[in-house]
Every structure is written in structure tokens, then in C-alpha cells.
Amino acid sequence: MSRELTYLITEENIGTSPLTIHGFLKGRGYSHAVLVSLKKTPEGILKNGVWARVHDTLSPGDRLLVRLAEEKTSDHIVPRPLPFPVIYEDEDLLIVNKPANMPIHPSQGNYENTLANAAAWYFCQKGESFVYRCINRLDRDTTGLLILAKHTYSAALLSRMVTVRKIHREYLAVTKGVPDVSGIVDAPIGRKDGSTIERQIDFVHGETARTHYELLTSEDGYSLVRIWLDTGRTHQIRVHMKYLGYPLPGDFLYCPDYTKIRRQALHSYRLSFLHPISQKPLSFTASLPDDMRAFFSASTLEQL
CATH class of the missing domain: 3.30.2350.10 (Pseudouridine synthase)
Structure with missing residues (x-):
């Protein structure tokens, strides 16, 4: 998985005191773990096309490119061809309509029948690396909408949004x-x-x-x-x-x-929130399942 984000630095970004790349990215919700990963990624941060350090300062007109590269995968999760109804997908997240009788995470006695196993199969069929990051939770037998983050940055932003109740x-x-x-x-x-x-x-x-x-x-x-x-x-x-x-x-x-x-x-049945990166309003619904309609x-x- 690779995700690139570009920022054009403005006077408003800089303010009245010097601003480092580290400070700028922290202000946009990049967690400590994500920043550490970027420092270890070849050309993970480019300023005006040149590999930069997080403590380099920024000036108005600078163009900052952040490259989130992730090659690891959740090897401990066994891919299984289970129901995995995808409602929405982009470069940053997935919305899934979870079926009944499906735990979210593997646990004792539930190693191969979970949403995580279904997600592993889904990404395996696409030939993409996969790290399981389920943002909200549902009980095993509760159906409906769940958010999965596709990389560390969106995971950090979405987790924060859950904490401050910005996901309705x-x-x-x-x-x-x-x-x-x-x-x-x-x-x-x-x-x-x-x-x-x-x-x-x-x-x-x-x-x-x-x-x-x-x-x-x-x-x-x-x-x-x-x-x-x-x-x-x-x-x-x-x-x-x-x-x-x-x-x-x-x-x-x-x-x-x-x-x-x-x-x-x-x-x-309904999830509404601002996209963690684009800030575009998102709203999704999943119709009432048959066993409840009955x-x-x-x-x-x-x-x-």
C-alpha cells in the first residue's frame, strides 16, 4: 500500500513563529508512530522534491509531499472467503456492512470466522498488503456498518474522531x-x-x-x-x-x-462523519436485515 499526500504551505500555516515539518504534520493529526515511520521511509517526506528531515523549517510556497508506504501485512490473520459487503472504499478507508454471527477480531475459539479473516481474503484477492485496523466495534451478532482504516495515518485520525465523538x-x-x-x-x-x-x-x-x-x-x-x-x-x-x-x-x-x-x-444502520483527510461529508446507510424485517x-x- 502506498499513499501520497501533498501540502502547499501558506502564510497562514506559518503564523508568527518558525514552523518545522514535524510541527506542521503534528497539527494535521500525524501521530508519533506515523512520524517515526515516515523518518524511516526512504523519501518518506519531500520538501520541494528533496528528501527532508522532520525538523527542517517550512516557508510560504513550499510544497510538502508525504509518502505513506506500507509493505507489512497482518500475517497472523488467516484469509478466509467469508461475507465482506463493501459499502464504500477509497485510498484511506473502507465501510463494511458486517453480517450477523461474525466477531470483529480473532480470539480464542474464533480464529478463522471473523471480519478480520474476511478482510484478509478481500485484500489477498486484490493482491494488496493488508493490516487490519477496525475503527469502531460491534458485538458478534450485531449487524451493520463498520469503518476499516487502510493506513496508519487514516487510522490515527479516525481513532481520534471516535474518541471525541466526531463519528455519528x-x-x-x-x-x-x-x-x-x-x-x-x-x-x-x-x-x-x-x-x-x-x-x-x-x-x-x-x-x-x-x-x-x-x-x-x-x-x-x-x-x-x-x-x-x-x-x-x-x-x-x-x-x-x-x-x-x-x-x-x-x-x-x-x-x-x-x-x-x-x-x-x-x-x-447509519454512519455519518467528515472524511478524515479530505474533510468531505460522508454518510452511509445499510438497510434493515431480513431477520429484523420479519x-x-x-x-x-x-x-x-
Whole structure:
């Protein structure tokens, strides 16, 4: 993988004090690790066509070229021909619509059935180097949109955007029962005693968690709800909706009702953010999967 970025230095960039290449790139979100890698890359940084050092100073009119060259690959991830629906791809990132029953990362007992294995196969077929960098996360059985970074710089920028909540995510969930038309759940979440994975509402030791929801439709005792988050706690949607009294059917931890679905009825359906490098507004949607559509008649869904 090779990615080149060019910057034309202006008076505004320089300001009133001397500006080094290091300072300029740090100001654009280049992490320490990326800068170290650039220093080790032959002609990784060119100023006006000449190989430059990060501590060289810049002047108005200088043209800076940054070459991100990456030849290593995630050798420990076994390529496997698994579903890998690509919604969008450019030089910097991928948007993928993750299927159900697919963990994001390899782990004990899940070495060859993950999104990482699917990504490795995808890039192998393209003949491109591959380092797995999944930016946001979804539970194994939650479907929907995920971001993968294609190089170290976009990974650093996107990870920062997640931290400062500059990536807006919306979910669709099916709930048992009919909640209010809209509302906010503001209740801290903590680990349940004796469990390594289960969470619960914990007003003493839990971490702040805030969930917004909007009722879209209901039918035969089930509802379709739009959800967005102010925080990103583990199992936040699943725990908060159970706390409200409207759990997600098919959820083996919080509502093991498999009458109509065999996994938690939760789907990451929209991602909106500014492209980390071009700053172009991006927005993606992934339609409701069939197993969640099955809760409602076609006529009900057509009204949404």
C-alpha cells in the first residue's frame, strides 16, 4: 500500500513563529508512530522534491509531499472467503456492512470466522498488503456498518474522531413491547458480578451511559426503534432497553427469546462523519436485515 499526500504551505500555516515539518504534520493529526515511520521511509517526506528531515523549517510556497508506504501485512490473520459487503472504499478507508454471527477480531475459539479473516481474503484477492485496523466495534451478532482504516495515518485520525465523538452512528433495534414515542435513558452501566461479559445498570460503581431512542413503528407486540448514543459502553443499547422494560428479542444475555430471531435484534444502520483527510461529508446507510424485517409486515415497513 502506498499513499501520497501533498501540502502547499501558506502564510497562514506559518503564523508568527518558525514552523518545522514535524510541527506542521503534528497539527494535521500525524501521530508519533506515523512520524517515526515516515523518518524511516526512504523519501518518506519531500520538501520541494528533496528528501527532508522532520525538523527542517517550512516557508510560504513550499510544497510538502508525504509518502505513506506500507509493505507489512497482518500475517497472523488467516484469509478466509467469508461475507465482506463493501459499502464504500477509497485510498484511506473502507465501510463494511458486517453480517450477523461474525466477531470483529480473532480470539480464542474464533480464529478463522471473523471480519478480520474476511478482510484478509478481500485484500489477498486484490493482491494488496493488508493490516487490519477496525475503527469502531460491534458485538458478534450485531449487524451493520463498520469503518476499516487502510493506513496508519487514516487510522490515527479516525481513532481520534471516535474518541471525541466526531463519528455519528445510528442503530435500529427491535424491542419487545412498545416504548414511548421518544426518550433518553441516562443510567450508568457496570460489569455484573461473577460474569466476564454481562453488564447491568449500576448506580454505585457503573460508568456514565446515555442513550437516545425514537419509536418508528410497532406491530404485534414488537417495535422498531431508532437509537443513538452519547456514550459507548459495552452492551449499552441492550442493557438500557432491558432497563426500560423493552429488551431486544434474541439476545442470549438479556432476553433469550428466540421465537422470531436467533440473535439480538440490533443493526448499525447509519454512519455519518467528515472524511478524515479530505474533510468531505460522508454518510452511509445499510438497510434493515431480513431477520429484523420479519417482525413487521411489508405494509408497515413501507410507511417508514
